[in-house]
Amino acid sequence: MKIDGVSHRTIWPTTDGAVEVIDQTLLPHRFAVRRLETLEDVAQAISTMVVRGAPLIGATAAWGMAIAMRADPSDAALDAAHGRLLRTRPTAVNLRWALDRMRARLAPLAPADRAAAARHEAASICDEDVAVCEAIGEHGSTLIAQRHRQTGGTVNVLTHCNAGWLATVDWGTALAPIYKAHDAGIPVHVWVDETRPRNQGASLTAYELGAHGVSHTVIADNVGGHLMQHGRVDMCIVGTDRTTRRGDVCNKIGTYLKALAAHANGVPFHVALPHSTIDWTIEDGVREIPIEERDATELTHMTGRLPDGSLATVEIVAPGSPAANYAFDVTPAHLVTSLVTERGICPATAEGLAGLFPARGG
Amino acid sequence: MKIDGVSHRTIWPTTDGAVEVIDQTLLPHRFAVRRLETLEDVAQAISTMVVRGAPLIGATAAWGMAIAMRADPSDAALDAAHGRLLRTRPTAVNLRWALDRMRARLAPLAPADRAAAARHEAASICDEDVAVCEAIGEHGSTLIAQRHRQTGGTVNVLTHCNAGWLATVDWGTALAPIYKAHDAGIPVHVWVDETRPRNQGASLTAYELGAHGVSHTVIADNVGGHLMQHGRVDMCIVGTDRTTRRGDVCNKIGTYLKALAAHANGVPFHVALPHSTIDWTIEDGVREIPIEERDATELTHMTGRLPDGSLATVEIVAPGSPAANYAFDVTPAHLVTSLVTERGICPATAEGLAGLFPARGG
Numbered sequence: 031m032k033i034d035g036v037s038h039r040t041i042w043p044t045t046d047g048a049v050e051v052i053d054q055t056l057l058p059h060r061f062a063v064r065r066l067e068t069l070e071d072v073a074q075a076i077s078t079m080v081v082r083g084a085p086l087i088g089a090t091a092a093w094g095m096a097i098a099m100r101a102d103p104s105d106a107a108l109d110a111a112h113g114r115l116l117r118t119r120p121t122a123v124n125l126r127w128a129l130d131r132m133r134a135r136l137a138p139l140a141p142a143d144r145a146a147a148a149r150h151e152a153a154s155i156c157d158e159d160v161a162v163c164e165a166i167g168e169h170g171s172t173l174i175a176q177r178h179r180q181t182g183g184t185v186n187v188l189t190h191c192n193a194g195w196l197a198t199v200d201w202g203t204a205l206a207p208i209y210k211a212h213d214a215g216i217p218v219h220v221w222v223d224e225t226r227p228r229n230q231g232a233s234l235t236a237y238e239l240g241a242h243g244v245s246h247t248v249i250a251d252n253v254g255g256h257l258m259q260h261g262r263v264d265m266c267i268v269g270t271d272r273t274t275r276r277g278d279v280c281n282k283i284g285t286y287l288k289a290l291a292a293h294a295n296g297v298p299f300h301v302a303l304p305h306s307t308i309d310w311t312i313e314d315g316v317r318e319i320p321i322e323e324r325d326a327t328e329l330t331h332m333t334g335r336l337p338d339g340s341l342a343t344v345e346i347v348a349p350g351s352p353a354a355n356y357a358f359d360v361t362p363a364h365l366v367t368s369l370v371t372e373r374g375i376c377p378a379t380a381e382g383l384a385g386l387f388p389a390r391g392g
Numbered sequence: 393m394k395i396d397g398v399s400h401r402t403i404w405p406t407t408d409g410a411v412e413v414i415d416q417t418l419l420p421h422r423f424a425v426r427r428l429e430t431l432e433d434v435a436q437a438i439s440t441m442v443v444r445g446a447p448l449i450g451a452t453a454a455w456g457m458a459i460a461m462r463a464d465p466s467d468a469a470l471d472a473a474h475g476r477l478l479r480t481r482p483t484a485v486n487l488r489w490a491l492d493r494m495r496a497r498l499a500p501l502a503p504a505d506r507a508a509a510a511r512h513e514a515a516s517i518c519d520e521d522v523a524v525c526e527a528i529g530e531h532g533s534t535l536i537a538q539r540h541r542q543t544g545g546t547v548n549v550l551t552h553c554n555a556g557w558l559a560t561v562d563w564g565t566a567l568a569p570i571y572k573a574h575d576a577g578i579p580v581h582v583w584v585d586e587t588r589p590r591n592q593g594a595s596l597t598a599y600e601l602g603a604h605g606v607s608h609t610v611i612a613d614n615v616g617g618h619l620m621q622h623g624r625v626d627m628c629i630v631g632t633d634r635t636t637r638r639g640d641v642c643n644k645i646g647t648y649l650k651a652l653a654a655h656a657n658g659v660p661f662h663v664a665l666p667h668s669t670i671d672w673t674i675e676d677g678v679r680e681i682p683i684e685e686r687d688a689t690e691l692t693h694m695t696g697r698l699p700d701g702s703l704a705t706v707e708i709v710a711p712g713s714p715a716a717n718y719a720f721d722v723t724p725a726h727l728v729t730s731l732v733t734e735r736g737i738c739p740a741t742a743e744g745l746a747g748l749f750p751a752r753g754g
Contacts, residue, residue, distance in 0.1 A: 058710035222713070224691065226588060226612040229708060232692075236713035248715040250588040250691055251613050252646025256721035259648070259678055284614025286621070290652040316621055329586070329612055330594075332694050334706025344696025344704055346591060348420035348598035351584075353610040359618035 031195040033061065033241050039200050040086050041156065047100050049093040051081050054196060058237035059335050069098040069111055076118040083197020084271040084307055085159050088128035091115045092155045095132040096148035103141035108133060121280060121322045121358050122271040123309045128155055156199045162304040163201035165372035170207025170302055177264050178216045186264045188221040188254055191282035192234035193269025203269040203302040212244050220246040221257060225282060227329040227355060251284050255291040265298040273308045277363035277378030278315030283356050289365040298367040305371060310390045315360035326353040393557040395603050401562050402448050403455065403518065409462050411455040413443050416558060420599035421697050431460040431473050438480040445559020446633040446669055447521050450486035453477045454517045457494040458510035465503035470495060483642060483684045483720050484633040485671045490517055518561045524666040525563035527734035532569025532664055539626050540578045548626045550583040550616055553644035554596035555631025555664065565664040566631040574606050582608040583619060587644060589691040589717060613646050617653035627660040635670045639725035639740030640677030645718050651727040660729040667733060672752050677722035688715040
């Protein structure tokens, strides 16, 4: 998508074997590119959320494997790189999906052939992600267009966290349908959940919607229920970091609360996802998905701009008070109206997913 | 309650006709007392949330009337003071309750007698608030004690915003049962919702629980549903700024989302209130209660401590992105397990409230 009129992806290789990414910890305050040269650079970029968003985490990990193979293409290095990268974030399943795909592609090759093949495979994963997200956008935009035909007015979409192009290689998942609808001339307005504690909504989603010219309003995470009670939300669209075979959805903490409010108020709750977020091995998301606990300072401290434009981090919690930071929650499938995938839209059921992905779901 | 071993109320008169309050906009970073000398000082203190919390707003407004009567005890000044103070905050009903009580007491008197009577009446409102809150604490603590007898373990209570002693003259409403249970030796732990956008949980509730020695953990507002899904919340207790005659509850924005999660997960959802928050004139809270919209800068900017201990305000939202700031929402009565009042505990129904308050509810 475009920033100041220039098209960007979130990650791209350099000609000298490294990879560059947009440093998302500095957005929306600064647009800066970070160069990743070593496996450890890549692992740190994922765990510190320089890059984040399930699809982009997978793509970045794939490039981490390529960088590792350039330094040492041995079997031992291949396994070590897979293991190191897999430990960076525990919840998103795309990470494992991308790492397993890279290892399966590289392990049978002679070590001398691995570096080049790894770069090719990582590039393929990125290109496929772009195509998949654009297809999600095409399918999802029909839901927005349909609502617009019903009401004749602006379609108000509530989203949580950032499942936009910054969470993927391009287009996004939850925001792709919004970009497609907007570009097609359908009037759409987005309620952007701030998304505490890391504020990905207020910083990243607001930033990218603003850069693309999509009408939006930032709200506290507490507000969505009130808006839905008063008929001011036409639909919710969110992303997912892991989706079970029956359609339970693990996404950024707080998603579950919005799904409950949508269900209570008759508001459709759609989840947009590439097939790589589906974990076919599990059924019950609440019981089976490990929920990452992150450092409490993400909640107790907040970074922003001072009046002079410089950045500062302030402590906002009462001194000495403990804090806990759970990063994800699980929305049970019965609260999800539909799953929007690159192959089309289906109900959030085992049958629905199996119908779209018969090879895996059958 | 105590701060550093010293008992405080949140508001007290001075010997020279003014009133002093704890400046809650500076907590938890600084403990500072603010002196209010004029009607306008009092009105500003309420609208800028130097004092906040429905019961304390009422008590402060009562002192504002007393200060106004000292300057000018005429009928015109009485009406003007009532009108000026009523415009400070639109949602809480205690404000009108306290102002109407003051005017009813003062209007029949000769102007020369009003200043002294006003001080006496404002002091009575404060003393009654303390007694009412302590009674709420006694009744509500039985719910915590009962749960402790069932499980034998620590009782985990989730609360939203600040309905502690800082929201009242002393004791609090939602936190009064927790203080009573804690003081009686019942092990209790409080999940403290941060409560965006003004962070009354992270700043005020965490501060006062910590000062009193009550175990607690600050969490993002997004977390409560996840905790309830996993059995880590025994009950919710929140306050209310306005309660309808059938038991709909208008409280800090986001309360409704927690009530939905509690209902979905079989967690009792209790609301603590003095009778002065009951608006007997209305039935349907969602339709009838005006929801205050506050300045968007409360969401877009955040004040906290820099590493050197000084305070700074940083901007946290993407530049140019609009923001909206709804301050309250309404939780329908069917999501409320019980109302905890100074007269006892009742179901959140018209019959329940009428049973406890037959003179008003009948």
